[in-house]
Amino acid sequence: MRSGQGQGSHDIMPGAKHILVINGPNLNLLGSRETRHYGRDTLKAINARLARRARDAKVRLVAFQSNSESTLVERIQQARGQGVDFIVINPAAYTHTSVALRDALAAVGIPFVEVHLSNIFSREPFRRESYFSDIAVGVVSGLGARGYELALEFALQYSGKR
Ligand code: DQA
Numbered sequence: 001m002r003s004g005q006g007q008g009s010h011d012i013m014p015g016a017k018h019i020l021v022i023n024g025p026n027l028n029l030l031g032s033r034e035t036r037h038y039g040r041d042t043l044k045a046i047n048a049r050l051a052r053r054a055r056d057a058k059v060r061l062v063a064f065q066s067n068s069e070s071t072l073v074e075r076i077q078q079a080r081g082q083g084v085d086f087i088v089i090n091p092a093a094y095t096h097t098s099v100a101l102r103d104a105l106a107a108v109g110i111p112f113v114e115v116h117l118s119n120i121f122s123r124e125p126f127r128r129e130s131y132f133s134d135i136a137v138g139v140v141s142g143l144g145a146r147g148y149e150l151a152l153e154f155a156l157q158y159s160g161k162r
Contacts, residue, residue, distance in 0.1 A: 013058065013059075013060050016058055016059050016060050017059040017060065017085050017086070017156070018059070018060040018062075018082070018083050018084050018085050018086075019054065019059055019060065019061045019062075019084070019085065019086045019087070019088065019152065019155050019156075020061075020062050020063075020064065020075075020079050020082075020084045020086070020087045020088070020110075021047070021050060021061065021062070021063040021064070021087075021088045021089075021148065021152075022064050022065070022072065022075065022076070022087060022088070022089040022090070022091075023043060023063070023064070023065040023066075023089075023090050023092065024065075024066070024067075024072060024089075024090060024091045024092030024093065024094045024095075024101075025066075025067040025068075025092045025093050025094065026067065026092055026093065027043055027065055027090060027092050028043055028065050028067065030042055030043045030046070030117075031043070031045075037117070037118040037123075038117045038118060038144075039117060039144045039145055041144075041145040043065060045145075046145050046148055047063040049145075049148075049149060050063065050148060050149065050152055051063070053149065053152055053153075054152070057156050059156065061152075062084075069094060069098055069100060069101065070100075072091075072094070072101055072104075073100050073101060073104045076101070076104040076105055076107075076108055076110075077104055077107070077108065079108055079110055080108040080109075080110065084110055085110070085111075086110065086111055086112065086113075086155040086158055087105070087110050087111070087112035087113075088112065088113050088115060088148060088151045088152060088155060089105075089112050089113070089114060089115065089132070090114070090115045090116060090117070090148075091114070091131075091132060094131075095114070095116070095120070095127075095130045095131065095132060096126055096127060096129055096130065096131070097131070098131055099131060101131070101132075102131040102132055102135065105132065105135065106135055111137045111158065111160070112132075112136055112137060113136060113137055113138050113139070113140060113151040113154060113155065114130065114132045114133055114136040114138075114139045114140070114141075115139075115140045115141075115147045115148055115151050116139075116140070116141040116142070116147065117142075117143075117144050117145060117147060118141070118142060119141050119142025120141050120142075121141065121142075122142070137154075137158070138154070
């Protein structure tokens with residue numbers, strides 16, 4: 001994890017790989033939200049597991065969640081200047097609507113994996129359309145919270161080649 005942000009912070013892991021985990025709208029409600037689709041893990045618990053794994057692997061991991069499209073766009077834009085090497089993103093409902101988020105990811109050019117807890121292909125037809133999948137390195141969908149961990153494992157090994 002990062003030691004902090006903004007002025008006065010120091011980098012505890014200079015040169016370490018830097019991974020950003022982004023979660024979109026309503027994922028702050030994980031644990032209680034539509035548990036048949038999204039399971040009972042809270043986002044806090046998921047992020048704690050990711051942080052532990054990142055610490056073991058000696059990489060910097062920052063987790064960010066927002067319900068706001070513009071805040072998510074701004075966070076992605078900042079990522080380039082912050083030296084983020086890889087993004088794991090669950091765009092949630094914006095998966096199916098947001099050209100703006102797609103454009104932000106394309107603009108920064110940081111490789112990313114798209115994660116969904118549920119299998120978006122086995123649900124309502126509108127969920128089958130993603131604005132992200134074709135520009136993602138890959139997609140994990142339907143494996144529940146494990147999907148984030150698998151995406152992180154992939155990010156740890158990712159070197160630009162597959
Ligand atoms: C989701 C699937 C989306 O369709 C939905 O809007 C979400 C969560 C998932 O993780 O399965 O909010 O991205």
